[in-house]
Amino acid sequence: MNILSINWYPGHMAKAKRLIREDLKLVDMVIELLDARIPSSSTNPDFSSLYHNKIRVIVLNKADYADPDKTKKWQDHYQNQNMPVVAINALNKKDINNVRKFLFSLADEKRKQIRKQKGINKTIRAMVVGIPNVGKSTFINSITGKSKAKTGDRPGITKVKQWFRVTPYFELLDTPGLLWPKFEEELIGLHLAYVGSIKEEIIQPEEVAFRFLEEMSESYPDLLKTRFQLNHIDREGHELLAEIAVKRGWLQSGGIADIERAAKQVLYEYQAGIIGRTTLELPY
Ligand SMILES: Nc1nc2c(ncn2[C@@H]2O[C@H](COP(=O)(O)OP(=O)(O)OP(=O)(O)O)[C@@H](O)[C@H]2O)c(=O)[nH]1
Numbered sequence: 001m002n003i004l005s006i007n008w009y010p011g012h013m014a015k016a017k018r019l020i021r022e023d024l025k026l027v028d029m030v031i032e033l034l035d036a037r038i039p040s041s042s043t044n045p046d047f048s049s050l051y052h053n054k055i056r057v058i059v060l061n062k063a064d065y066a067d068p069d070k071t072k073k074w075q076d077h078y079q080n081q082n083m084p085v086v087a088i089n090a091l092n093k094k095d096i097n098n099v100r101k102f103l104f105s106l107a108d109e110k111r112k113q114i115r116k117q118k119g120i121n122k123t124i125r126a127m128v129v130g131i132p133n134v135g136k137s138t139f140i141n142s143i144t145g146k147s148k149a150k151t152g153d154r155p156g157i158t159k160v161k162q163w164f165r166v167t168p169y170f171e172l173l174d175t176p177g178l179l180w181p182k183f184e185e186e187l188i189g190l191h192l193a194y195v196g197s198i199k200e201e202i203i204q205p206e207e208v209a210f211r212f213l214e215e216m217s218e219s220y221p222d223l224l225k226t227r228f229q230l231n232h233i234d235r236e237g238h239e240l241l242a243e244i245a246v247k248r249g250w251l252q253s254g255g256i257a258d259i260e261r262a263a264k265q266v267l268y269e270y271q272a273g274i275i276g277r278t279t280l281e282l283p284y
């Protein structure tokens with residue numbers, strides 16, 4: 001079964017992509033937010049060539065939901081490629097203070113360089129990009145200390161780009177979340193669906209939840225057992241989901257397990273970090 005409906009790529013994303021490409025000309029820095037649970041799948045392959053000549057900063061966001069040891073491996077991976085990287089919870093004050101200092105020092109360095117070359121005191125502009133629901137607007141609100149950017153626990157909240165002034169010399173651009181039309185591997189689409197980056201209406205929640213349970217039973221069996229009180233997890237996803245539905249009392253008339261409800265709830269609990277801290281991908 002295909003997890004996505006055919007022709008799922010929304011027209012507004014194609015349009016947003018064009019606008020982002022144009023705006024890239026105006027910015028000195030790109031802050032790329034990745035989901036710390038799936039750094040590889042949340043990297044937009046369409047964009048890597050566009051970061052040429054820009055300061056590129058990787059932010060592993062929602063690190064509070066990720067496995068700390070694996071986050072460290074990802075940080076080392078980017079550092080080894082000389083890419084500035086931070087791992088944060090965008091809702092944590094201490095994390096945000098650190099990342100703010102880090103960004104200001106990068107921006108200052110760039111400003112000094114431009115002043116030396118051109119004799120002007122330029123405002124440094126940074127574009128915040130990333131997949132839907134990764135936390136771009138939350139990150140901007142935390143950095144500016146205001147809640148001007150609209151946020152929400154669903155993908156597709158930010159519809160248009162918007163500039164935010166952080167200091168007289170540093171501005172951030174919020175952008176709509178972007179995906180790309182074709183995933184190289186099915187697993188990329190699945191991982192994006194697990195973390196809630198793909199709209200619920202265009203995925204097959206049952207299929208996604210089956211695959212999620214099977215993957216978790218391999219990678220994080222104890223978390224799965226504990227959260228859903230399962231004894232035997234070496235079974236197929238649909239059997240696991242049926243047992244979860246029965247255990248939680250989600251039944252349809254006639255006492256049949258309500259698989260659709262259970263699928264949505266399991267995915268919601270993962271997206272909300274309730275199941276526990278996981279990282280589903282490693283840098284090698
Ligand atoms: N636990 C946790 N939640 C976060 C973090 N960052 C953002 N969130 C939550 O993630 C959800 C999505 O945040 P947004 O800031 O709206 O995400 P976005 O990337 O702007 O999404 P779009 O505009 O739809 O592309 C919200 O419920 C935030 O509260 C984080 O680091 N940790």
Ligand SMILES: [Mg+2]
Pocket residue numbers: 136137138150151157158175176177
């Ligand atoms: Mg947003």
